[in-house]
Amino acid sequence: MKNDIIKLLEHNARLSNARIAEILGTTEEEINETIKQLEDSGVIKGYSVILNEELYDKSAVTATIELKVTPQRDCGFDDIAKTIMMYDEVESVSLMSGSYDLAIQVRGKNLKDVALFVSERLSTIEGVLSTATHFLLKRYKEKGIFIEAEDVDERGFVCP
DSSP states (O other): HHHHHHHHHHHHHTTOOHHHHHTTTTTTTHHHHHHHHHTTSSSOOOOOOOOEEEEETTTOEEEEEEEEOOTTTBBHHHHHHHHHHSSEEEEEEEOOOOSSSSSEEEEEEEEEHHHIIIIIIIIISSEEEEEEEEEEEOOOOTTTEEOOOOOOOOOGGGGO
8 A cells, every 4th residue: 555655646646545545445544543643654755746847936946967986995985975965965876787887856946046056065075086966957747747748639629
């Protein structure tokens, strides 16, 4: 049942516990208890909203920054990642396989904010060897949700 609850919440975190119980054919109390256990154990870390950034804040900029770093003795990449996580601009930090080590997603008010963040904060951290910044141009889908509703061409439904 835990997996079913998680899938429902991933798709729509605003579902009430009563509605989840109804969908899964159980009691609201059982759902309350299971969700509390998932939160207390750290499986569920939080709830979030998915925005259409173009409608919300047209000037905001999101970028993915690839970092090559020198791992630290006895802690690998963890200390550098923890340092980077503390910046307000940083939305996520992930350890990657491949040609770079860390992927950082940042958000700024504009291009200059992101550029200054990279040049003044990220690149000056001890152990950072190089950065590559990729600006997000358009988001089509996030966490399974289509950002822009697709226009349906109803002309195809009419037969001549």
